[in-house]
Structures are given as structure tokens and as C-alpha cells.
Amino acid sequence: MRYLKLIGAFFKISSQAELAYRVNFFIRLLHSGLNLLTGVLSLVVIFNQVEVIKGWDMPAALALLGVYLLLGALRGLFIGPSLESVAGMDGEIWTGTYDFTLLRPVDQQFLISVRHWRIFALVDLAMALGLLIYALVTLGTQLTIGMLLSFTLTLLAGVILLYAALLAFSALVFWNPSFLFTWVINDLFQLARYPVGLYPGWLRLVLTWVIPVGLMTTIPAQALVGTLSPLMLLLTLAFTLAAFLGATWLFRQGLKRYTSASS
Amino acid sequence: MPEPIIQVKHLTKVYRVPERAPGLGASVRSLLKPHYSDIPAVTDISFTVEPGEIVGLIGPNGAGKTTTLKMLSGLLYPTSGDAQVAGYTPWQRQPDYLRRISMVMGNRSALNWDIPPLDSFRVLSQIYRVPPDQYRQILDELIATLDMDALLKKPVRNLSLGERMKCELVAGLLYQPDILFLDEPTLGLDVAMQRRLRTFLKTFNQQHTVTVILTSHYMADVTALCPRVMLIHHGSLIYDGALQTLAARLAPFKLVRLQFSAPVENFDDFVAQWPAVEQLPMENGLRILRVPRADVPQVTARLLESLPVADLAVEDPPIEAVIDQIYAEGVL
Amino acid sequence: MNHRGGWALIQNTWQSWIQHRGFFFLLAFGWMLPLLVYLFIWSAAASDGAIAGLTQESLAGYYLILILTNQLTYATTNWTVGDNIRYGQISRWLLQPMSPIYHALSQEIAGKVVFMLFSVPITALLALIIRPQFNLSWGQALQFLPAIVLAWGLRFFWGYWLALLAFWVTRADSLLALQDSLIFLLGGHLAPFALLPPGMQTLARLLPFRYMSAFPVEVLTGQLGVQETLTGLAIQLGWTVLAIVLYRWVWTRGIRHYEAVGG
Numbered sequence: 023m024r025y026l027k028l029i030g031a032f033f034k035i036s037s038q039a040e041l042a043y044r045v046n047f048f049i050r051l052l053h054s055g056l057n058l059l060t061g062v063l064s065l066v067v068i069f070n071q072v073e074v075i076k077g078w079d080m081p082a083a084l085a086l087l088g089v090y091l092l093l094g095a096l097r098g099l100f101i102g103p104s105l106e107s108v109a110g111m112d113g114e115i116w117t118g119t120y121d122f123t124l125l126r127p128v129d130q131q132f133l134i135s136v137r138h139w140r141i142f143a144l145v146d147l148a149m150a151l152g153l154l155i156y157a158l159v160t161l162g163t164q165l166t167i168g169m170l171l172s173f174t175l176t177l178l179a180g181v182i183l184l185y186a187a188l189l190a191f192s193a194l195v196f197w198n199p200s201f202l203f204t205w206v207i208n209d210l211f212q213l214a215r216y217p218v219g220l221y222p223g224w225l226r227l228v229l230t231w232v233i234p235v236g237l238m239t240t241i242p243a244q245a246l247v248g249t250l251s252p253l254m255l256l257l258t259l260a261f262t263l264a265a266f267l268g269a270t271w272l273f274r275q276g277l278k279r280y281t282s283a284s285s
Numbered sequence: 286m287p288e289p290i291i292q293v294k295h296l297t298k299v300y301r302v303p304e305r306a307p308g309l310g311a312s313v314r315s316l317l318k319p320h321y322s323d324i325p326a327v328t329d330i331s332f333t334v335e336p337g338e339i340v341g342l343i344g345p346n347g348a349g350k351t352t353t354l355k356m357l358s359g360l361l362y363p364t365s366g367d368a369q370v371a372g373y374t375p376w377q378r379q380p381d382y383l384r385r386i387s388m389v390m391g392n393r394s395a396l397n398w399d400i401p402p403l404d405s406f407r408v409l410s411q412i413y414r415v416p417p418d419q420y421r422q423i424l425d426e427l428i429a430t431l432d433m434d435a436l437l438k439k440p441v442r443n444l445s446l447g448e449r450m451k452c453e454l455v456a457g458l459l460y461q462p463d464i465l466f467l468d469e470p471t472l473g474l475d476v477a478m479q480r481r482l483r484t485f486l487k488t489f490n491q492q493h494t495v496t497v498i499l500t501s502h503y504m505a506d507v508t509a510l511c512p513r514v515m516l517i518h519h520g521s522l523i524y525d526g527a528l529q530t531l532a533a534r535l536a537p538f539k540l541v542r543l544q545f546s547a548p549v550e551n552f553d554d555f556v557a558q559w560p561a562v563e564q565l566p567m568e569n570g571l572r573i574l575r576v577p578r579a580d581v582p583q584v585t586a587r588l589l590e591s592l593p594v595a596d597l598a599v600e601d602p603p604i605e606a607v608i609d610q611i612y613a614e615g616v617l
Numbered sequence: 618m619n620h621r622g623g624w625a626l627i628q629n630t631w632q633s634w635i636q637h638r639g640f641f642f643l644l645a646f647g648w649m650l651p652l653l654v655y656l657f658i659w660s661a662a663a664s665d666g667a668i669a670g671l672t673q674e675s676l677a678g679y680y681l682i683l684i685l686t687n688q689l690t691y692a693t694t695n696w697t698v699g700d701n702i703r704y705g706q707i708s709r710w711l712l713q714p715m716s717p718i719y720h721a722l723s724q725e726i727a728g729k730v731v732f733m734l735f736s737v738p739i740t741a742l743l744a745l746i747i748r749p750q751f752n753l754s755w756g757q758a759l760q761f762l763p764a765i766v767l768a769w770g771l772r773f774f775w776g777y778w779l780a781l782l783a784f785w786v787t788r789a790d791s792l793l794a795l796q797d798s799l800i801f802l803l804g805g806h807l808a809p810f811a812l813l814p815p816g817m818q819t820l821a822r823l824l825p826f827r828y829m830s831a832f833p834v835e836v837l838t839g840q841l842g843v844q845e846t847l848t849g850l851a852i853q854l855g856w857t858v859l860a861i862v863l864y865r866w867v868w869t870r871g872i873r874h875y876e877a878v879g880g
Contacts, residue, residue, distance in 0.1 A: 031411050035397070045787060053791070056795065060798055060801055060807075066814075071662060117393075119395065125378075125383055213650065278362075
């Protein structure tokens with residue numbers, strides 16, 4: 023309850039700072055629009071040439087794009103800005119103001135994960151949800167409770183996987199402030215725009231079990247389309263749990279290192 | 286006699302610094318087999334501080350002041366030794382401990398630069414779980430004593446350095462910590478602002494019995510605020526006691542300032558009769574002599590007898606000069 | 618014009634960029650990924666047979682070359698022009714006895730060298746894995762040279778005049794984002810020219826964006842006849858001249874405005 027209240031306070035204060043620059047809202051709108059437009063146009067162009075690629079047709083690919091944009095919006099809403107403010111360029115570790123954060127009587131991981139919000143990312147969130155609903159309508163499949171449930175679960179797993187990946191790479195900054203590897207995750211995340219099955223075998227394996235950007239979007243989309251096997255669902259959930267615990271452990275190790283070696 | 290609020294025993298911090306040769310090859314090699322060198326920052330420091338004391342931690346750059354402060358606030362693990370602050374071990378960073386301490390740094394900002402300080406304060410009050418009415422009360426008090434009504438609604442980035450420092454202090458004090466660590470709080474401020482902050486800290490300390498440990502480069506901060514100083518040099522605590530005693534021990538000299546009513550021809554020869562007396566460069570037309578404490582009565586008597594003295598004053602040397610001397614020589 | 622000063626600046630910039638090569642390798646990696654995505658997507662789409670005359674192998678060849686030429690023509694410096702104007706950096710440049718465009722040019726040249734240090738080996742490695750097919754000939758290579766130089770000039774100056782609008786409006790860099798999106802859609806990133814729907818093909822043929830990126834690759838990989846190549850070069854030259862004229866015009870006006878309002 024107290025932590026929810028704190029999130030509310032952080033959200034309020036971040037929004038206040040951002041709303042001061044009204045022009046940014048229109049810029050954001052332009053970027054979000056471009057993002058959605060290029061995403062949809064890409065599918066139009068591709069499926070204009072071929073009807074089905076390796077089992078994925080246009081509506082299924084649209085649903086996956088919706089999941090991709092949804093995850094991207096959530097990352098932009100708070101995960102990205104919060105972690106960037108600690109581990110990014112000019113972040114707190116870089117400038118030394120992380121000392122203050124470390125002195126706050128609140129759980130560190132919680133604090134650094136939810137501190138900064140970008141209210142304009144709600145525009146992306148709305149667009150992504152709209153696209154997802156449109157895709158569901160064109161898909162025309164009968165959605166069962168089970169499908170919806172597994173979709174919700176896997177979507178949640180996707181968000182946690184993305185968070186865990188960003189947290190793990192942020193934690194590396196404790197070892198060397200010039201590791202800006204969160205960028206690499208941002209770059210690799212673009213691969214999640216399309217079903218992981220479209221990539222060559224070696225890359226598919228890497229994107230599923232090593233850098234799990236494939237799991238983040240393909241699995242929820244499969245849950246919606248109804249092609250997700252129960253085994254894969256369980257594996258995804260287990261993998262997500264492991265990734266979350268692993269990233270948390272790495273972050274704690276980083277903290278320990280920071281407090282024993284910083285000067 | 287109350288229990289000491291800070292007890293430090295044999296505190297030592299050694300940094301392990303990786304040694305890396307430039308170039309890609311060398312950095313790959315150092316990844317596999319890193320080389321370290323040990324740099325001692327603080328060596329075997331012990332002291333205690335009573336509740337409500339203001340202690341000045343002084344020493345030249347790199348002496349270990351900030352490292353000590355960071356260990357006491359829980360930002361750093363010591364290599365060995367122990368510290369108990371308010372009954373807690375700082376580096377365990379228990380929330381209950383963190384709520385009782387505060388760290389204010391002159392060169393780093395704890396505030397969000399994009400928003401007015403008032404909003405930052407409110408979030409801090411929630412992080413520190415200050416009850417709303419108590420928050421309003423302490424905030425009103427701080428704002429009134431620091432005279433900062435006008436600053437509260439401007440974004441922090443638009444404030445001057447002095448105004449920002451006031452805000453940093455409020456941010457550090459609004460949850461009424463028992464212990465305040467101040468690291469160079471007056472860094473870069475103009476003289477008038479330095480004086481105001483000193484007055485504020487002194488009043489706040491008296492009204493709230495907060496224990497303060499302060500580091501500063503400005504001796505004026507220390508002389509104005511700290512009856513007790515700890516001098517750190519090369520990581521060791523080489524003096525702990527009253528500031529005046531330190532000055533007397535360090536400077537067994539007094540300064541004698543002289544003004545004559547008529548020109549004096551052979552003043553240099555006159556001074557030369559005491560080998561221990563040294564003539565310093567003139568200031569504003571005044572002659573200045575550095576005289577060993579024991580010789581002061583005899584020297585002044587002779588001066589008054591033999592020369593047309595219009596005015597004569599005997600002073601202690603300025604504390605800055607004394608401290609500079611220790612920093613340079615490194616011994617007591 | 619002060620060419621010696623310009624050259625010294627180039628050397629200087631290059632040295633400082635080399636020191637931060639890790640950072641630039643990350644950037645280069647980030648630009649490479651979207652193109653790799655579409656390489657894989659179209660390869661998957663063409664796995665059952667050639668699409669519009671393009672086989673899996675020739676598509677791979679097209680995209681690998683595009684990865685390199687795209688980095689050669691991408692004008693990174695244009696993104697910093699706006700900041701330099703807003704934060705007054707430009708005042709310092711105006712005091713130097715040298716046209717400020719040398720600063721942009723020196724960063725351009727230094728950047729290209731650093732990016733290529735990363736991208737050429739990586740592309741070569743990818744070529745070993747993916748096994749693309751190239752139909753290269755000396756004639757095509759000879760036509761490729763003017764096309765790539767003009768593509769760089771057009772992309773640089775077009776972006777530069779857009780960026781210079783920062784003299785009047787904040788966040789003019791959004792126009793650069795728009796330009797990037799159009800290059801993605803029409804400049805052969807999303808799909809080679811031949812695979813675009815007819816409407817987009819017409820736009821691509823007329824607007825400058827294809828000539829900033831895909832056109833030289835089409836020339837080099839032999840996708841174009843002699844007639845098409847010559848028409849293309851003419852259109853490319855026309856747009857480049859227009860871009861330079863616009864740059865000169867906006868620059869003169871902008872400086873006058875800047876001096877009038879005092880920065």
C-alpha cells in the first residue's frame with residue numbers, strides 16, 4: 023500500500039515536470055504516430071507480396087505488432103526512464119548522485135525501477151491497445167477464457183522479461199560506468215517486432231533462450247492466435263521467473279560492489 | 286553522561302583499484318587476470334561523538350574525510366573496524382537507520398532539477414514517511430529560518446548556487462534526522478551566504494539537538510561552528526580536540542603588529558638582536574613580527590622603551606595559516 | 618574558405634572519436650539491426666521461391682550492401698546541429714575564421730571511418746553465415762561511385778537544412794525523425810524498391826528519399842537497366858543541388874536571425 027502510494031507520488035511529480043514542456047507532447051504524438059504507421063505499413067508491404075510466412079498471416083502478425091508496441095510503451099512509460107536515470111548516460115551512477123538514492127529508506131530495487139515516468143508514453147499505450155483490439159477483430163477467432171488467461175500471463179511474462187533484461191544490463195554499470203549496454207537491449211528489442219519463427223534457426227535459439235526478446239512478443243501473440251502449446255507456456259513462465267531472480271541477484275551484487283569500491 | 290551517539294573503533298578502508306594498461310589487448314587481458322593495487326584511504330580511526338555535538342572533520346584533499354563520512358552514512362563498507370551510529374551499523378543500511386541520518390553534499394544535488402523544490406520535498410516526505418502535519422510544521426519552520434519563500438515554486442535549475450544549497454538543506458532536514466553529515470556544505474558560496482548558512486546550522490543544532498559532522502575547506506566554517514575538530518591526514522586521525530588548543534600547539538608564535546609615530550632608521554638591526562624573532566612582510570604600513578610565545582613580554586617591553594611606537598597589538602596567527610602549515614608538513 | 622583548418626579539424630575529431638569507439642560501435646550495431654530484421658523477413662518470405670525476381674540469396678546480398686552504404690550515407694551530425702544552435706556552441710564557431718559547415722563535415726568523415734571499422738568486419742562475418750549472392754561487375758561499380766557520393770551529399774545536406782530550422786523553432790530534430798521514417802519506408806529499408814506496391818514505387822521514384830540510401834545499392838547489385846540508372850542519377854543530382862541551395866539559403870537567413878535575436 024505504501025509502495026503504491028509512492029508510485030503515485032513519483033508518477034505525479036514526473037508528469038508535472040514533463041507537462042511543463044507542452045511542445046514535447048506534439049513531438050511525442052508525431053513520433054508515436056510514425057512508429058505505428060511504419061509498423062503497420064511494413065506488414066502491408068510484406069503481406070502484399072506473400073500471403074503467409076511460415077504460418078503467420080497478416081492478422082496474426084498485426085496482433086504480434088500490437089504486443090510489441092504495448093511492451094515498448096510500457097518500457098517507455100517507466101521501466102526505461104527509471105533505469106536510464108540510474109545507469110544511463112549522465113545517470114546517477116555516472117554523476118555520483120546515486121549516493122543519495124542509496125540513503126533512502128526504501129527498497130533499492132523498487133526505488134530505481136519506478137521512480138521516473140513519462141506520461142506521454144500513455145499515447146503509445148493507447149495506440150498499441152487499439153491495434154491489438156483491431157487485430158483481434160480481424161483475426162476472427164473465438165477467444166476462450168483459457169486463451170485470454172494465457173495471453174495475460176504471457177504478456178505479463180513479456181514485461182517482466184524485458185524489465186529483467188534491462189535491470190541486468192543496468193546492473194553492469196556498477197562494474198564499469200561506461201557499459202551502456204541498455205542500448206544493446208533497446209536495439210535487440212527491435213527483433214521482437216516479428217515472430218521469432220521467421221529468423222534462421224541459430225538466431226531463433228539465441229532470441230528465445232539467450233536474449234529472450236523472442237519470448238517477449240512471440241509467445242503472447244501465439245497465445246492469442248491459439249498456437250501456443252501448454253509446455254511452451256510453462257517453459258516461458260519458468261524462464262521468466264529465473265530471469266527475474268537472476269537479474270535481481272545481479273543487481274544486488276552490483277550494489278555490494280558499489281558500496282565496497284566507490285570512492 | 287549520555288551514551289555517545291557515534292562510536293568508531295579502528296575503522297579502516299583500503300580501496301582495491303584495478304590497474305589497467307591502455308589498449309584493447311590489455312583490457313581483455315585484465316578481464317581474465319585483473320591486477321589490483323591497494324590504496325589505503327582511512328587507517329585505524331577511532332573516536333566517539335556525543336549527542337548534539339558539532340564536530341569538524343578537517344584535513345587536506347584526499348586525506349580520507351569523505352571516505353570516513355561515507356562509511357558513517359552507510360554508503361561504503363569498511364575494510365575492517367567497526368562503527369555504531371545511533372545503535373546501528375551504518376553499512377547495513379537498515380531503513381530505520383537511514384531515517385535517522387541525513388547527508389548533504391555541497392557538490393552534488395539530491396533534488397530533481399526539472400521541478401520546483403516544494404514538489405521534491407513532498408515526495409521526500411513520503412519516502413521518509415513523515416506524517417503530513419509534522420511535515421507542514423517542520424517545513425514552515427525551515428522556510429521561515431532560511432527565508433526562502435520565493436524559491437519554492439521555481440524549478441531547481443533556475444536557482445542560484447546559494448538558493449540551491451538552502452533547498453538541499455531543507456531536503457536533508459525535513460524528516461528531522463538525529464545525525465547530519467555535511468560534506469563541504471558551503472562550497473562555492475559567496476561570503477554572505479556562507480555566513481547565513483553557518484548561523485542557520487548553529488541555531489538548528491541548538492533547537493533540535495542534532496549531531497553534526499562537518500567537513501569543509503573553509504576554516505571559517507569550522508571556527509564558527511565546531512568547538513571540536515578532528516584532523517585527518519593521510520588517512521590517520523592525528524588530532525581530536527578543541528580548535529583553540531590545536532592552534533596553540535601548532536603555532537607557538539604570536540604576531541606583533543607595530544605602528545610608529547616617526548620613521549625608524551635601523552629597525553632591521555633592532556630586530557636582529559633576537560634570532561628567534563622573524564620579520565614578516567608589511568601590511569597596510571604596519572610592521573609585523575613573529576615572536577615565540579615565551580619572548581613576547583620581553584620583546585614588547587623593549588620595543589615600547591626604545592622606539593616611537595604609536596600602536597602595538599599582539600595576536601594569534603590566523604587559523605588558516607596554521608592549518609596550511611600542517612597540511613604542508615603533515616605533522617603535529 | 619579555409620581548407621587547411623578544415624582538414625586539421627577532421628584529424629582532430631577522428632582522434633577523439635577513435636577514443637570513444639566503443640560508443641560508436643554500439644551506435645553502428647543499432648543501425649544495423651533493423652536492416653538485418655528485414656533481411657531475415659524477406660529471406661523467410663522468399664524461402665519457397667523468388668519474389669518479383671529476387672531470390673533469397675540476392676535479397677541477402679542487397680541488404681548486406683545496404684547495411685554498409687546506409688552507414689556511409691547516414692548523417693549523424695545533423696542530429697547535433699539543433700543543440701549546437703540552442704546551447705550557443707555556434708557562437709564560438711562563428712568566431713573562428715572558418716565556415717561552421719567544416720565542423721559538421723569533419724564529424725561526418727571521422728564518423729564514417731569509425732563506423733566502417735566496426736561494420737565491415739561484422740558484415741563480412743554475416744556474409745559467411747548467410748551466404749548471399751552478388752552479381753557485381755566493373756560497369757556497375759563505376760556507376761555506383763557517383764551514386765553513393767551523391768546519396769551521401771543529398772542525405773547530408775537535406776538533413777542539414779532541416780536541422781538548421783532550429784534557428785527558428787525548437788525541436789526541429791523531429792523533422793529528422795520524419796526523414797528517417799520516410800527513408801525507411803521509401804528508401805529500400807523495409808523492402809527493396811522492386812517489392813514495394815505500385816503507389817509507393819511512384820513516390821519512391823519521385824521523392825528524394827530512395828536516392829539517399831537504396832539507389833546506389835540497386836545500381837551496384839544490377840537491379841537497374843542503363844536507362845533507369847541514368848534517369849535515377851539525374852533525379853539524384855537534381856535533388857542534391859536543390860538541397861545545397863536550400864542549405865545556403867536557410868543558413869544565411871538563419872545566421873541573420875540568430876544575430877538579430879542574440880542567440
